[in-house]
Amino acid sequence: MVEDGPVGHYELDLSGVRGMDGGSAALLIQLIGDLRERGAEGEIVGATGKVRGLLELYGAHPPKPSDKAPPARVGLFEQVGAAVDDLLGKLGEAADYIGTLVAEARLAIRTPRTVPWGNVVRLAERHGADALPIVAAINFLVGLILAFQASGQLERFGAEILVADLVGLSVVRELGPLMTAIIVAGRSGAAFAAELGTMRVSEEVDALRTLGMSPYRFLVAPRFIALILTLPLLTLMADGVGLLGGLVVGIYVLDLTLISYWNETLSAVGGLDILGGLIKSVLFAMVIAAIACQRGLATSGGAEGVGRSTTSAVVTTIFHLVLLDAALTWVFRIYGI
């Protein structure tokens, strides 16, 4: 590009340039590189606005002094820069993904016939009905343990009856929704990530796209809907067995009567508490489905990749569930729900 070995300093003045495409930017940068290779110095000056942005994007920077800058300093800046870049990139990706989900949801609501309802039924059965025993067992134990722990303290004050309040409120507002969501995250979240991940690596997802079918409509939407329908129902059931666990302790350990325990529970737990728990469970369902499906669809690298996605889906989901639960508890408190 540069003829017979020039030595000296060249300036490319771009102050008059208003617009430029990537090809020309790359060409100019190549030219500067060529100049350097031949012992000359080249510099782009006067670039402003979009032109400047583009050149920077293509890696142009002010000419460095000939001796290299101390690597430690550059390293630190670069590390901080890269970390910020990485975080922004991840946030951007998350925003993109949520945007896609919202757009897909609106489309699905406008054209509900395109949602594969057969799959929704199949998935609701597998991830709702089949989860009943484990959800029931764990929540029963949670109610039991909670009541048992509280009973020692309350007995000292002669306030045994308050165990009904304590178990009732904790289970309905907090532990029922959260424990159920965590179980479902481990059960269904893992399954979603593994199923979609396997479909990804066996090119089934690509095959769908090739047929003009959206993987969101065909794979993600049914899982979303299935969880949004089943998780609140599971949570209601979890509330019931959790209370039952408390009741068992109340009757057999604290010698309370069924009637008094029941009445105390009714006076403590209101419809709003149950509603708050159900609202949580709907949001939890969305978090589980969104993260698990995202991890599944982002799988690469064969069977090993599926394993990685599954682990990552469960860990990330549980982390976000707890985070969201804390935020919601706080918000509900402010609004008195």
Add this chain to the structure above:
Amino acid sequence: MEETTKPQATTERPASGEAAPIIRFRGVHKSFGDKVILDGLDLDVPEGQTLVIMGPSGTGKSVTLRHVIGLMQPDQGQVEVWGKDVNQIARKELVALRKRIGYLFQDGALINWLNVGDNVALPLRENSKLDEAEIREKVEHKLELVHLPGIWDRMPGELSGGMRKRVGLARALITDAELILYDEPNAGLDPEMSGSINQLIAEIADTLGITSVVVTHLQSCVRVVADRVVLLEKGRLVVDLPRDEFLASKHPRVRSFLGDDPD
């Protein structure tokens, strides 16, 4: 609907270079991490041609096919299909474009919870207005074509790799696509089945004048289906020849490729 716009049956293929290219790669670069897969790939596929892509495994043949239907985007460069830049057109247009293309994936890529018949019927159910009886008839016909009659109710998990691949082929053929991409159509098949799949690919290309791109390792496949053969290595085409010249070529890479052929 698409039947009416399909080119009429022709027995003569246009000589390469004369017809407008259906697929056009210009300076396509693609890397995964710091692993460069495509390094400025240029490739034209004219209408009606059957192009065979050969190359060592892991060299980016599947990646190349994926670029054709926008399943992957180039880091740099353009991919045009029917004169449209696959990565610039609107979503709707891309979906419409994909519907005109048949794609046989390396392992069939059958949807695991649908049975064989429903898998093959999927493109028709999604993209055509045919009634159930017509769909059934078409599907059964395509299944016969790939020598798998009467397996409508079997699930993909119960099939051998070769059978899955042939069901995938039936699915790729069901919409009468104008461009078909075959990713290793005969890998994992016994020689007899492999031969009949080759015949089938050649027949489809000849009788319907369809443009095809076939990724294969087999000389037998090249002999039967190819109009033109390219050898992809290190992200570029190192050889690009009409079939007969390719088979006779003294190029060392071609020789070592064809020499290892078990057929």
